[in-house]
Amino acid sequence: MVQKLEYLRESPSQTAGPYVHIGCTPNFTGIEIYGNDLGVSMKTGTVKGQEITIRGIVFDGTGTPLRDAMIEIWQADAAGLFASQNETRGTSDPNFTGWGRSPGDMNTGEFCFETVKPGAVPFVDGRMQAPHITMWIVARGLNMGLHTRIYFEDEADANSADPILSRIEHQNRISTLLAKKQSDGTYRFDVHLQGPHETIFFDI
Amino acid sequence: MSPTNPQNRRGGFVPRDRDWQPDALTPAYKTSVKRSPQAALLSFPTSLSEETSPVFGHSMLGALDNDLTLNYARPGESAIGPRIIVHGRVLDEMGRGVPGALIEFWQANAGGRYRHKKESYLAPLDPNFGGCGRAITSEDGSYEFRTVQPGPYPWPNGMNDWRPAHIHFSVFGHGFAQRLITQMYFEGDPLIQRCPIVGVLKSQEAVDALTAPLDMHRTTPMDSLAYKFDIVLRGRRQTYFENRKEGM
Ligand SMILES: [Fe+3]
Numbered sequence: 122m123v124q125k126l127e128y129l130r131e132s133p134s135q136t137a138g139p140y141v142h143i144g145c146t147p148n149f150t151g152i153e154i155y156g157n158d159l160g161v162s163m164k165t166g167t168v169k170g171q172e173i174t175i176r177g178i179v180f181d182g183t184g185t186p187l188r189d190a191m192i193e194i195w196q197a198d199a200a201g202l203f204a205s206q207n208e209t210r211g212t213s214d215p216n217f218t219g220w221g222r223s224p225g226d227m228n229t230g231e232f233c234f235e236t237v238k239p240g241a242v243p244f245v246d247g248r249m250q251a252p253h254i255t256m257w258i259v260a261r262g263l264n265m266g267l268h269t270r271i272y273f274e275d276e277a278d279a280n281s282a283d284p285i286l287s288r289i290e291h292q293n294r295i296s297t298l299l300a301k302k303q304s305d306g307t308y309r310f311d312v313h314l315q316g317p318h319e320t321i322f323f324d325i
Numbered sequence: 326m327s328p329t330n331p332q333n334r335r336g337g338f339v340p341r342d343r344d345w346q347p348d349a350l351t352p353a354y355k356t357s358v359k360r361s362p363q364a365a366l367l368s369f370p371t372s373l374s375e376e377t378s379p380v381f382g383h384s385m386l387g388a389l390d391n392d393l394t395l396n397y398a399r400p401g402e403s404a405i406g407p408r409i410i411v412h413g414r415v416l417d418e419m420g421r422g423v424p425g426a427l428i429e430f431w432q433a434n435a436g437g438r439y440r441h442k443k444e445s446y447l448a449p450l451d452p453n454f455g456g457c458g459r460a461i462t463s464e465d466g467s468y469e470f471r472t473v474q475p476g477p478y479p480w481p482n483g484m485n486d487w488r489p490a491h492i493h494f495s496v497f498g499h500g501f502a503q504r505l506i507t508q509m510y511f512e513g514d515p516l517i518q519r520c521p522i523v524g525v526l527k528s529q530e531a532v533d534a535l536t537a538p539l540d541m542h543r544t545t546p547m548d549s550l551a552y553k554f555d556i557v558l559r560g561r562r563q564t565y566f567e568n569r570k571e572g573m
Contacts, residue, residue: 129418129557133531134346135508136354136522137493140439144431144457144493150441152455154396155387182359195379195501205377207499220379244372245337255374259506262356264347264525266504285369314360324341324366325375325502
């Protein structure tokens with residue numbers, strides 16, 4: 122016998138179910154107990170950097186939009202700093218939370234984030250990563266939240282040097298991680314859970 | 326990067342144990358069939374993007390945020406159902422308490438009915454019950470809230486599937502890598518073993534990890550029963566050798 126490793130196991134995940142909005146965006150469902158739903162706005166005042174809008178829809182394997190998902194994004198500010206207690210490199214933009222949460226549109230399922238273009242953030246080996254946003258998706262039918270990343274199609278040079286994007290074996294799938302600029306200036310980032318355009322999801 | 330300081334010397338998050346966590350495709354839970362990614366997940370060590378997380382302060386909480394018996398009730402009234410206290414700690418895999426964690430919870434009322442326009446179960450709404458609450462863990466990672474015991478409810482999956490009584494939990498730790506949503510079940514509920522959503526868990530040990538025991542020590546006599554529910558989030562490695570290398 123040897124000594125025991127006294128580690129605990131992460132709590133098993135369970136689906137957020139069809140009523141995640143009751144718990145996480147109650148005002149959206151008409152339950153008014155708190156003030157505004159958390160994550161509705163990522164800006165608390167005038168923010169630094171380029172302000173952008175990101176819209177998208179999460180599709181299932183039949184091409185049907187999910188209308189019961191909850192999408193969260195987390196990102197650095199325009200200078201590459203996070204509004205987090207674990208940020209030790211400097212102080213982030215005080216008017217930018219870096220975190221957004223969207224229940225999606227009641228009818229179309231489209232999510233929308235009004236945010237800023239993130240600055241670059243270092244990878245574990247010190248190399249700079251291309252500007253990106255961390256996305257987390259939960260919904261009925263997902264046994265565990267899905268992590269992915271939003272990169273930007275118009276950051277070609279940074280993307281080609283990115284330590285993660287450059288190591289992806291199936292380079293033809295990288296486009297699933299790129300937000301595409303629309304004629305109206307907003308970015309489009311649709312997510313496909315299955316199918317020929319299945320988004321790359323991360324075990325991170 | 327700026328010079329490393331002691332805060333920066335922690336390693337990344339311990340990878341998720343995918344043999345322990347449920348798979349994406351679990352056909353007995355039918356909705357997973359067309360919503361489960363089919364390609365392999367892309368594995369990478371966590372970087373600052375996942376080792377940081379938004380901060381939620383106690384100041385954002387209202388006085389009744391952690392009391393579902395009262396937070397939607399008309400003055401002088403309260404929700405119908407067996408009153409319970411749910412308490413526990415948020416810990417990391419190393420057993421350390423996680424202070425300042427935001428926990429959001431939601432549930433059906435005592436009759437098994439959610440306050441939601443897409444809800445189709447005919448059990449009645451309780452005019453004094455909204456069904457959501459939230460708390461932030463204290464210095465040792467502990468939290469508690471008061472609510473009514475939720476009822477079981479039928480759901481469209483098989484012809485006669487019922488969810489055991491449960492409370493949904495959403496948890497923020499200190500890193501976005503820890504983000505977790507799960508459900509708490511109640512000791513002794515015979516529906517636990519019959520539920521296709523519980524059935525996605527891979528072992529009895531995993532089911533036990535989500536099943537809260539009755540805790541008579543934390544009851545309020547003549548008022549509320551109590552259940553204990555600890556939640557474990559991924560832990561960060563503490564590494565000695567990584568200290569030598571800047572930016573790791
Ligand atoms: Fe439920």
